[in-house]
Amino acid sequence: xxxxxxxxxxxxxxxxxxxxxxxxxxxxxxxxxxxxxxxxxxxxxxxxxxxxxxxxxxxxxxxxxxxxxxxxxxxxxxxxxxxxxxxxxxxxxxxxxxxxxxxxxxxxxxxxxxxxxxxxxxxxxxxxxxxxxxxxxxxxxxxxxxxxxxxxxxxxxxxxxxxxxxxxxxxxxxxxxxxxxxxxxxxxxxxxxxxxxxxxxxxxxxxxxxxxxxxxxxxxxxxxxxxxxxxxxxxxxxxxxxxxxxxxxx
Numbered sequence: 001x002x003x004x005x006x007x008x009x010x011x012x013x014x015x016x017x018x019x020x021x022x023x024x025x026x027x028x029x030x031x032x033x034x035x036x037x038x039x040x041x042x043x044x045x046x047x048x049x050x051x052x053x054x055x056x057x058x059x060x061x062x063x064x065x066x067x068x069x070x071x072x073x074x075x076x077x078x079x080x081x082x083x084x085x086x087x088x089x090x091x092x093x094x095x096x097x098x099x100x101x102x103x104x105x106x107x108x109x110x111x112x113x114x115x116x117x118x119x120x121x122x123x124x125x126x127x128x129x130x131x132x133x134x135x136x137x138x139x140x141x142x143x144x145x146x147x148x149x150x151x152x153x154x155x156x157x158x159x160x161x162x163x164x165x166x167x168x169x170x171x172x173x174x175x176x177x178x179x180x181x182x183x184x185x186x187x188x189x190x191x192x193x194x195x196x197x198x199x200x201x202x203x204x205x206x207x208x209x210x211x212x213x214x215x216x217x218x219x220x221x222x223x224x225x226x227x228x229x230x231x232x233x234x235x236x237x238x239x240x241x242x243x244x245x246x247x248x249x250x
Contacts, residue, residue: 001029001030001071001248001249002026002027002028002029002030002246002247002248003028003029003030003031003032003101003140003142003218003246003247003248003249004026004028004030004031004032004244004245004246005032005033005034005103005142005143005144005216005217005218005244005245005246006022006031006032006033006034006216006240006242006243006244006245007033007034007035007105007143007144007199007216007240007241007242008033008034008035008036008239008240008242009035009037009240009241009242010035010036010037010038010240011033011036011037011038011043011045011066012037012038012042012043014239014240015043015045017238017239017240018238018239019239020045022237022239022244023047023068024047026234026237026244026246028068028246029069029070029071030067030068030069030070030071030094030101031050031067031068031069032065032066032067032068032092032103032142032143033065033066033067033103034064034065034103034104034105034143034144035063035064035105035144036054036056036063036064036065036066036089037061037062037063037064038056038061038064039056039060040054040056047068049070050068050069050070051068051069051070051072051073052066052067052068053066053067053069053076053092053094054066054089054092055078055079055089055090055091055092056089057087057088057089057090058087058088058089059087059088062088063088063089063090063105064088064089064105065089065090065091065092065103065104065105065143066092066103067092067094067101067103069094071094071096073094073095073096073101074095074096074097075094075095076092076093076094076095077091077092077093077095078091078092078093079091080125080126080129081129082125084121085121085122085125085126088105088107089105090104090105090106090107091103091104091105091126091129093133095137098137098138099137099138099139099140099221099224100130100133100134100136100137100138100139100140101139101140101141102130102133102139102140102141102142102143103141103142103143104126104141104142104143104144104145105143105144106119106122106123106126106143106144106145106146106147107119107122107146108146108164108165109146109164109165109167109170110164111164113162113164113167116164116167116169116170119146119170120169120173123170123173123177124173127173127176127177127180130182131180134181134221138220138221138223138224139182139220139221140218140219140220140221140224140247140249141218141219141220142216142217142218142219142245142247143216143217144199144215144216144242145174145215145216145217146164146165146170146215147165147166147170147171147173147174147215148160148165148166148171148213148214148215149171149174149175149184149187149214150171152192152193152194153197153213153214153215154166154197154212154213154214155195155197155210155211155212155213156211165213165215166213177219178219181221181222182219182220182221182222183219183220183221183222183224183225183228184217184219185217185218185219185220185228185231185247186214186217186218186231186232186233186245188225188228188231189228189230189231190231195210196214196233196235197210197212197213197214197233197235198212198213198214198215198216198233198235198242198243198245199212199213199214199215199216199241199242199243200212200213200241201241202241207241210235214233215242216233216242216243216245217245218231218245218246218247220247224249226250227249227250228247228248228249228250229248229249229250230246230247230248231245231246231247231248232245232246233245233246234246
């Protein structure tokens with residue numbers, strides 16, 4: 001099963017930059033988007049052979065997630081069941097036959113760490129939510145987690161220490177999540193791979209210089225580790241300040 005996740009940073013804009021061609025070329029069984037930045041009816045994208053599920057933020061032009069799947073889900077859930085977190089369209093969960101599959105767009109701590117407290121509370125609530133799903137069956141989740149976990153996951157770790165996305169607090173939450181029985185699939189297969197990033201600032205020609213961050217992930221509960229057969233980052237695909245990431249499950 002081939003799975004793709006992509007923060008498109010505005011689907012309408014990305015569609016003018018080759019999104020459709022990339023979607024077709026990647027040919028995923030399940031294709032997830034984050035930061036769609038739209039409301040229902042604002043885009044006409046209904047690829048043949050896929051069922052589509054959208055979670056829109058109440059705030060226009062902000063956040064939002066989507067899933068396109070060839071695999072018909074048994075059920076679909078939106079949000080994580082806590083009102084304080086469920087107005088920004090950040091989570092879609094599909095119940096498949098043998099695991100739960102989620103796309104997630106984790107809140108950004110923002111400049112000056114203005115939203116760090118909210119982000120920390122989100123982390124606890126999200127882990128509680130996926131653990132609840134895992135009590136039923138294994139879990140796969142993907143998306144823009146807005147954190148580079150280790151120094152190897154960004155170009156300039158020293159200069160960015162305690163900046164949003166590389167604070168000790170955010171990194172610690174991901175460490176705790178993984179310790180709770182989850183696996184970062186890319187690092188599972190490529191523990192020492194360097195210069196493998198999924199996001200680059202639009203400033204200072206960062207992408208040209210590959211001065212990036214790996215903040216987009218596929219994470220699975222440990223009981224699925226034996227099924228991890230491929231994990232990659234499609235740095236060759238443009239159209240957003242992020243690129244797609246991929247997981248293949250046997």
